[in-house]
Amino acid sequence: MPDDVYAACCPCRDMLDLLANKWSALALGALEDGPRRFGSLRTRLQGISPKVLTVTLRKLEEHGLVTREVFAEVPLRVEYELTPLGRDACAPLAHLRTWVESNIHRFPAAA
């Protein structure tokens, strides 16, 4: 079967579901410049709750887009970093984010 996001049984569908999600798109973009700690991500993604950020990062980690590294320091330091796959996913997501920023004035609801 060719990969087809329109097919309900295609694993692409799950992947599109993961990436085509506001918080995933913002979290991956926030990691483009290098690793960040949880608190730094939370500050960058204005308005996200700690719970939603935790769930978002766990999903990205499970799908191989982000790694989570724990440093044995006091206080404990936990850093999140893009994998090569996560880095590659940033291009289409950045395209979507910049399209929205450039076209926001055309949306009737934003008036």
Added chain:
Amino acid sequence: MPDDVYAACCPCRDMLDLLANKWSALALGALEDGPRRFGSLRTRLQGISPKVLTVTLRKLEEHGLVTREVFAEVPLRVEYELTPLGRDACAPLAHLRTWVESNIHRFPAAA
């Protein structure tokens, strides 16, 4: 204020939320080749429920991405069509869909 999807108060955030959504991305892509009736969209978007499709189309219509036209026929014909804005939004969304289809084999969860 410059438009910034990372700012909680920016209207871009709502728009990213609308577009960065699996069903919106699939519905807009399905309309790229021309107008479609509700039933045709439902067939194309395998696995979507009528309720979710109705809500998705209504949101896209409210945000000026899709028009809904009712033809006084028996049975009633209702067609959905992309607006120029909706057509422009298809480019970044197609980028995301094709990236997922091309890279699905790299995802551990899809193994």
